[in-house]
Amino acid sequence: MEEKLLSIKNNAISLILETKSVKELEEIKIQFLGRNGEITKLLKELPKISKEERPKIGSIANGLKNIIEEAISTRETTLKKTKVITSRSFDVTEPGIRPALGHLHPVTQAIREITSIFTQIGFTRVRYPEIEWDWYAFTALNFPQNHPARDDWETFFIKQQPDEKKGTVLLTPHTSSGQIREMEKGELPIKMLNIAKTYRRQSDVSHTPMFHQFEGLVVGENIAISDLKGTLNYFVKSYFGENRISRIRPYHFQFTEPSFEIDISCGVCLGKGCRLCKEGWLELGGAGMVHPNVLKACHIDPEKYTGFAFGWGVERVLMMKDGIKIDDLRILYSNDLDFLKQF
Numbered sequence: 001m002e003e004k005l006l007s008i009k010n011n012a013i014s015l016i017l018e019t020k021s022v023k024e025l026e027e028i029k030i031q032f033l034g035r036n037g038e039i040t041k042l043l044k045e046l047p048k049i050s051k052e053e054r055p056k057i058g059s060i061a062n063g064l065k066n067i068i069e070e071a072i073s074t075r076e077t078t079l080k081k082t083k084v085i086t087s088r089s090f091d092v093t094e095p096g097i098r099p100a101l102g103h104l105h106p107v108t109q110a111i112r113e114i115t116s117i118f119t120q121i122g123f124t125r126v127r128y129p130e131i132e133w134d135w136y137a138f139t140a141l142n143f144p145q146n147h148p149a150r151d152d153w154e155t156f157f158i159k160q161q162p163d164e165k166k167g168t169v170l171l172t173p174h175t176s177s178g179q180i181r182e183m184e185k186g187e188l189p190i191k192m193l194n195i196a197k198t199y200r201r202q203s204d205v206s207h208t209p210m211f212h213q214f215e216g217l218v219v220g221e222n223i224a225i226s227d228l229k230g231t232l233n234y235f236v237k238s239y240f241g242e243n244r245i246s247r248i249r250p251y252h253f254q255f256t257e258p259s260f261e262i263d264i265s266c267g268v269c270l271g272k273g274c275r276l277c278k279e280g281w282l283e284l285g286g287a288g289m290v291h292p293n294v295l296k297a298c299h300i301d302p303e304k305y306t307g308f309a310f311g312w313g314v315e316r317v318l319m320m321k322d323g324i325k326i327d328d329l330r331i332l333y334s335n336d337l338d339f340l341k342q343f
């Protein structure tokens with residue numbers, strides 16, 4: 001009998017602890033303490049037990065009844081408290097969690113700033129295809145068919161049937177293809193700013209396989225090198241500020257004559273020489289006077305019209321900006337949120 005009472009107690013306590021609601025608890029109470037409950041039934045059997053044992057078993061059974069009643073009441077208090085907490089967690093007046101806000105990528109910010117600087121002096125932003133024919137990227141830009149420049153630019157070619165007149169299909173290795181697209185429209189004068197994605201097989205601290213260039217083209221009557229230099233100085237002062245200096249070096253491009261390379265003093269070491277620039281200067285990009293052959297390829301009379309063009313890297317100008325101090329250009333495209341959040 002004693003053992004039976006003990007097992008009823010253990011069973012009752014574990015069932016009470018498992019209850020999830022006051023209703024469930026009510027059912028357990030009936031199951032053990034109700035009129036036909038397990039304890040009540042046992043107490044009814046007491047007369048059958050020998051007189052000597054009866055008082056002992058009777059007191060154990062009563063003690064058990066008290067223990068179960070106490071366990072039920074403690075559990076009831078706990079369940080009621082939990083209910084209060086649950087309903088409080090849905091309090092609509094509590095302040096919510098603010099969702100994280102993103103912002104424009106630093107390269108997009110740079111593109112917008114560059115656009116704004118040039119539109120202030122009358123340039124119009126244009127957009128042309130990223131997937132082009134050889135004609136626009138090379139041939140119309142005065143590259144002979146066997147010229148090694150197609151390799152120099154480390155171009156990505158697309159496996160597609162070449163066009164009879166326009167040649168192979170490729171990812172634009174520079175925005176200069178936009179010069180031809182713009183001039184073939186035959187609307188003069190031209191003052192365009194072509195900003196686009198460009199692609200080359202290159203990857204190191206100052207090169208990424210996908211990057212952006214911004215290309216300026218001005219064509220009209222009496223356009224001279226001094227106009228190019230004036231535009232360059234205006235841009236350098238507006239974008240980089242007064243403490244940076246630029247220089248022009250003679251260079252060669254197939255589509256400009258004369259051609260120049262433009263350098264700007266490094267923003268990381270301010271001209272002293274560092275891991276990024278090596279000798280204190282960073283290459284901003286190329287520029288020059290539009291080659292007469294390029295004008296002719298676009299049916300523009302080189303005797304009457306002249307023009308200048310420049311093509312610079314967006315990521316490069318961004319990393320050369322004061323206070324930015326990016327010493328590896330690839331970080332811009334590494335999806336590093338800690339880095340991107342700083343802009």
Ligand code: FA5
Nearest residue numbers: 174176202207208211284285286287309310311313316
């Ligand atoms: C050109 O692409 C010429 N089309 C520029 C030009 C336009 C010359 C108009 C004359 C007239 P270049 O290959 O040097 O030139 O590239 C221009 C700029 O693009 C470079 O100075 C650099 O700023 C940027 N650039 C080139 N390759 C990469 C690269 N892989 N990653 C990041 N920026 C690059």
